[in-house]
Amino acid sequence: MATSEPAEFAEVIHPRAVNREAIAEPPAARGLGPLAYRATALWLQEAFDDLAWDVHDVVEHGDLVVVHVTMRGIQTGTFVSYGPDARPVAAFPARGRRFAITQTHWLRTADGLVIEHWANRDDLGMAQQLGWTPPSPGYLLSMWWALRRARAAHDRQG
Template sequence: MSATSVDPTDDKATCLRAMEIMNAGTVEDFAEVYTADALDREDHEHPPLRGPEGLHRSASRLRAAYSDMRWDVHAVVQDGDLVVLHATMSGQQTGTATAFKPGGEVAAVFPSRGRTFSVTQTHWFRMEGGKIAEHWANRDDLAMCRQLGWLPPTPAYIVKMVRARRQAQRAAKV
């Protein structure tokens, strides 16, 4: 996506900007498009963070795991206070990806195998006063897992995953 100048009355442009800043935006950039108490229903880290800081934390986690991340938006529709984007996310896993259970417990850790991926997603945004108050998504995680070589895992990769998960769990207790 190219840089977007956001008109505060244009909810679709605000949501496009939100996707754009996932790859390189600062907390200040997130504050321009998200309400102070915005809820990201995709964030299961602990402690839960709302608002621009929470969304920036999610973006930082994705940035640490995937390089060359991008979202190609195919369609944007709005109905009342809901804006929906259909997109393809792509990138390369160059770092470790961590999945969390609701409540913040580490569920799984996926060390990088250096592979690329391209999967479809639908992002839902609830708007409030020209900013995003809530976000949730439907993603093709199964296709992503297969493309990144997480599924089916080889025995050697299972060992790497178990070691990485134990390390992440120990780090979370500190």
């Protein structure tokens, strides 16, 4: 997820792969296969620099692989969250802060490739580290403006 090279996604992601976490991601990430997973990576890279995942544990059982990691980075761009209708529902402007949160990723494989993904993440810990919550009155105003810009950009593309 720290890369944006399409060929690298095709090496590990099945053409019919689904990302069960994509419900809060941009429309391009909601499809199937390597390009949808790449869209998730690009979405994360728009908001965060120096993205890295430190792998702590990997467990495999049949076609299921579980990976326990720490995700880290620095927020340098606005992070936009999307609703079920694929429209922006929240926007968190960058404050230049670093974060490090634990995550557990569940991957189902087929033909040696990832065909399904879902995750457990510490989103509250991330929000606290990045200063999103509790928001100050000034930051709430920044969030409102960022959401307006994100929705306008979405509507222009749609």
